[in-house]
């Protein structure tokens with residue numbers, strides 16, 4: 244644990260993080276988020292965070308050294324997509340039992356599991372995750388991985404981020420440290436070129452990076468490694484030969500970008516592929532960084548031309564929705580997705596933002612939202628479920644964009660809802676992605692179900708006054724069948 248403590252302190256002391264720079268040494272040591280109680284469900288544990296970052300590396304076997312439940316808790320909880328390899332979706336765990344713990348069999352079982360995976364699947368690498376139980380019993384996964392790697396002649400990477408170490412976000416960063424310590428820089432590519440870039444913190448959710456990659460291909464820019472979305476082990480291992488990098492999710496992987504810049508002189512910028520303006524800006528920044536690192540300046544003109552063509556196409560497609568969505572009010576409760584990018588994108592087509600959560604936003608993110616909205620009253624750190632419900636049921640928003648956890652609040656308030664978090668079904672990145680997002684919003688808002696569910700229920704309607712003398716049939720008849728009951732209801736109630 245002592246090396247883990249040192250690693251955690253190193254991660255907490257992130258100089259590239261502006262918020263961190265503003266803290267004194269003592270506050271910095273305590274980290275950004277309060278560590279969770281191990282096993283607490285809210286937000287996930289450090290192991291969960293490490294698994295989120297590494298599991299999308301698709302040709303690797305991910306072996307969880309733990310009792311069974313840890314793997315069940317973390318397996319494939321993001322909608323990342325693969326263009327080929329499928330091994331990442333096979334679940335591997337040492338499935339430690341109480342007997343293994345009591346008899347001290349953990350390390351032996353781990354070694355055996357590594358051998359079994361090697362023989363059955365022959366992957367290019369096996370990532371071994373420590374967890375609360377195996378950290379507490381003191382299993383030395385680094386030593387086992389080293390020994391197994393030497394014996395079996397393959398990369399066996401220890402990921403030292405047990406759940407008890409802290410929050411999910413800390414786990415994201417410890418996963419990056421595992422890549423820096425054991426993977427990146429271990430393979431020398433024979434085809435490095437002046438147009439090679441890395442994309443960091445891009446998870447390829449619903450395959451959305453595939454909406455962007457063709458644009459880079461057309462510019463002659465090669466993605467040496469997209470970490471982690473749809474990544475292959477050898478691409479990650481040779482990522483140190485890229486000339487520039489774009490950091491998509493800084494909250495998760497800023498330490499990876501900063502350390503790659505320091506170790507291998509790979510400059511990076513933080514950007515986003517959500518929305519027309521941000522996609523164009525990202526392409527421009529990539530081209531500029533490559534030119535700074537020696538690429539032919541002619542790429543700047545090519546990039547400008549491509550941006551002009553693609554923007555025109557996207558705007559033409561969006562025009563069809565502008566009339567239908569202009570002035571519609573959106574409530575964003577996004578959590579992980581960069582809310583400033585989405586805010587910007589929706590305002591580009593004339594929608595009104597009535598509120599956006601900034602709980603996980605960085606200081607810079609908040610500053611950007613402030614600039615876009617020109618009013619920080621629309622930002623909220625966190626909104627209780629009852630406040631969300633009140634806002635939606637009072638029709639202060641026409642649609643809520645959020646993650647699955649809050650969907651039922653919207654549905655209960657009879658308000659359209661669209662999933663834009665990690666479990667989303669549709670890709671929203673790049674020029675085509677924003678068109679898809681707007682199309683999905685239009686479908687959700689104009690779905691005819693809403694006018695139907697908003698109609699008052701029959702039992703909430705006033706019964707019509709029936710002017711009949713006592714003793715007539717309608718007062719005394721006994722109802723025998725559903726048809727009779729329904730027919731009588733229809734007769735008895737007035738217009739709803």
Ligand code: SF4
Nearest residue numbers: 282288313374375406
């Ligand atoms: S690593 Fe610890 S906190 Fe995380 S799922 Fe396993 S037991 Fe729970």
